[in-house]
Amino acid sequence: MHDVVIVGAGPGGSAAAYYLAKQGLDVLLLDKAEFPRDKTCGDGLTPRALKVLEDMNLLAELQEVGWRINGVELHAAHGSIMKAPIPKENGYLDQLLIVPRLKLDDRIRQRALSAGVSFHSPVRVRGVEQEDGHVCIRGDHNGKPAKYEARLAIMAVGANMGMLSQLGILNYKPKTILAARGYYEGVSGLSDRVQAHFQDVPLPGYAWVFPISETAANIGIGFWKTDLPWRKQPPSARAALKLWIDQNAKIKAMLAGAEPLGPIRGYPLRVDFPTAPTYQGRILLVGEAAGLVSPLTGEGIDFALESSRLAGGYISEMFAAGDFSAARLAGYDKMLRDHFQRVFVFLTYLRRVYINPLLMSRAVKATNKFPELKDTLTNILMGHEDAASMITFSAFRKVVFGF
Template sequence: MTAVPASYNLPPDQLPASCDVLVIGAGPAGTAAATTLARAGFDVVLVDQHSFPRDKICGDGLIPDAHKALQKLGALDEVMAVAQPAAHIGCIGPRGGRIDVPGTLAVLPRKELDFILLKNAVKHGVRMFAPVRFAAPIEEGGRVLGAQLKAGDSTHELRAGWTILATGAVPQALIAAGMSRRQTPSGVALRGYVKNDKMVGRIDKLEIIWHRAVSPGYGWIFPCRDGIFNIGVGIADSHGEARNGKLAKKEANLREIFDDFTRVYAPAKELVDGGEWTSPLKGAPLRCTLEGAQYSRPGLIVTGEAAGSTYSFSGEGIGKAMETGILAAEAVLAGRESTLDDATVRQRYEAGLLALKPRFDLYQRANKVNRHPWLADLLIWRAKKSERLLRRMSGVLNETSNPGNLVSMKGIVRLFTE
């Protein structure tokens, strides 16, 4: 393996004392924010608890919103040069019905995607330090002025005009920053990589499968390059039951659900039985629907999955993570260009998130398909007979159609009248 240039993992003992903006977390949200600010001339320090490249548990699907964000960041061409492109998402119902929904799609393992985004950030002047962990904010007069960072047994104080928290679904950083409103995740997912050259060409679309055996979740198989497939299962509302006023985990064993998935969906069984695991099954939490965290406080902005940027229905979060990271950066940038005060910068960012919130809420409504798989059968059956409905389903991918309307009572009635 080619050695990773030191500039992508600067040693913690070289951390500066100050910078314009400190971004904590080098996933899609963090690198999107860092790149946007560095291109505008900000002195940006980016830190992550892991050295890069590093693995990240994800479905790896890039839907149209991710393509748009990558284009805005100037990274789309490099990503698509190594990603596996696809022209459809295959939606498969419990009875085996299938409809292929067209869209601009691709698959790229997060280990590769996130490293490309990091390299793009560094190219634009971002300084990346790893492994470095966020310990606590530095506060004076009620405003965050940077962070205490941990590297091994050492603690370093880095002061910054703004601190952007992009630490993903694990809540420890949110708790330390006083920004957590819910410690439990919205959902959980389990995925692994299987190499099976015999399935190349047979599975050439992003496949999402609904079945009673995996309800209230879904299964997926996404084709990567070189005969490798991302296969997994997810539950988008795994912690939705209230007990004593707190969200509690529902009774669901993801490994058992995965085994049921490979039992009821023949291509999944064939893929696993005839293939070789290149990475074992690993689980991860999801934070969805722009809920579970306070968005900002003086001097501090929370973005990406830490702010709940993953869609509930589909579990897709890469595109919206980048989009929210860009929103955070643009708010800070507007503050400098227009000499806006802190409160106005925060209001600008939070208004951008709230403008996205109705779409997240609609995906939450559409999540009833996961709980009631027969709705998938109904949608697939009708879409085969209605070009208009297929266009609406494609519009959900392209964010031009309302996903909640497809499974509302009104929408179900329309299935029989269109």
């Protein structure tokens, strides 16, 4: 009987395992993949993510393998460009790191193992039953049936919505962002800035160029599927990325002498935290399994790490108190809502600006006249907590009316 079994060894699952093992709990981590494994992603670590990784003593080694980013470029649909440094905010670093997931996820998992976590793979979990005072996790280990028991289970299965529906935790079909990415070598015009492009992309959405070296980049696209029949959208994110690369003059020039480093891969993103369930009995959710991905930018590694650190603290206290009552379990949801609900509702609201390319273009244009707006826009993109309070009437007036 373990204290906690965690299903999924992405950033969320491995970080939760690390924080629980540090408190002396017996933790078993399971994943259907053998590690190191890749995960389709833009590979961008925001200042929020770096803060948790620093707390886990992983920052220095990731800075060695990652590509440091000091600024952002926004290329609006109507051609104007904003270039801005990443502001230093409330104890967050003024940088991003781009670390391919093949390396990142394995480093975080290794960190958990060095804190005392046990790891089994490949284990595909097929069901979790709640029994009297414990949970029973069933799956296949190397094709053979496997069974694990624990006082609590954490589901950190990312966008695997089928698993959560099957457990009866998720009883609606969340709206997702469709996203795809490819790696390219020999890309020209890369710098220490990440690029976000709004020209020639299905809106609401954007395309990105995230450098991983002086000459190589992770290039991708993400967009919301619209219900409006008159808005024609590509059938898949992979098709949208191919179309953007073929049509957009800027990316065509950057890729003129470049080679793809493998196929383009697509994957959905869950961004429905404001309405998402976060627990059911003794099963708790962290990261993307709880819909914790920015509805504005699609960044979710940071929220996966943060929610797991919070879960680690909360669950350790439950064990210390020996209290697994319904009220205590419900307190987990309240803790996540207190921490994330406000910023998610705000980011969901702002996403609507994307639908209106004119407003986005105005915002980018306004930053050239009013440089103070650059920090506001960049902070919003970084998902900083206080971004909402930066949208003042004066900022709105500058964007909309230009004075």
